[in-house]
Amino acid sequence: MSAEDSSVVPGGARERRTPFGVLDDLDRALLRELERDGRISNKDLAARVGVAPSTCHARVAALRARGVLRGFHADVDPDAVGRGLQAIIAVRLQAAARARLGAFARTLAARPEVRDVYLLGGTEDVMLHVAVHDSRALRAFVVEHLSTRPEVAHTQTSLVFEHVHAPTTAV
Structure with missing residues (x-):
C-alpha cells in the first residue's frame, strides 16, 4: 500500500482507500465482528466496537450500500x-x-x-x-x-x- 492509500485522521484513526471508498478503523472493526458472527444483533455489535447503536446501524447500512458487505450467509456443514x-x-x-x-x-x-x-x-x-x-x-x-x-x-x-x-x- 502506498503512502497515499492510507492516512491518519483527527483522533488517531486510520483510513484506508479501497475500490469501495475509504475504510476507517470503525469500519474494519465492524467487518471483523460481522465476519465472526453475521447474526449478531445491532445492539451487541455496537457494544463490541464501542459506538452507539444508531451509529453502528448507519455504518453497517453504508457498508452494504457501497458493496463492502456483499451479504450474509449460513455456513452449512x-x-x-x-x-x-x-x-x-x-x-x-x-x-x-x-x-x-x-x-x-x-x-x-x-x-x-x-x-x-x-x-x-x-x-x-x-x-x-x-x-x-x-x-x-x-x-x-x-x-x-x-x-x-x-x-x-x-x-x-x-x-x-x-x-x-x-x-x-x-x-
Whole structure:
C-alpha cells in the first residue's frame, strides 16, 4: 500500500482507500465482528466496537450500500446434507476457450455440487471446490461436467480431508 492509500485522521484513526471508498478503523472493526458472527444483533455489535447503536446501524447500512458487505450467509456443514466428500478440482482450458472463461465459470457455479469457483492466473484457469455424496458422485461430476467438455484441456482432482475455516480477513 502506498503512502497515499492510507492516512491518519483527527483522533488517531486510520483510513484506508479501497475500490469501495475509504475504510476507517470503525469500519474494519465492524467487518471483523460481522465476519465472526453475521447474526449478531445491532445492539451487541455496537457494544463490541464501542459506538452507539444508531451509529453502528448507519455504518453497517453504508457498508452494504457501497458493496463492502456483499451479504450474509449460513455456513452449512456438507456432511449434514449428505455431501461429505469434498474436493478441489483444478481446470485448465484449451487456449481458444479462455475468452469464454466467465461463462464457463458461471455454468459451473450453478451446479449444486459446486461450493466455490475461483478464476486464476497461472497454469490453471479455474479452481473448483465441490461437495458430493461419495467418490462415485465425484467421478460422475468430473466426467459429465468437465472432462467431456471440449473447452477443457486438463483437470486435476484433490480430495479435501479437512477444512479449517478462517473466519476473519485482515481488515
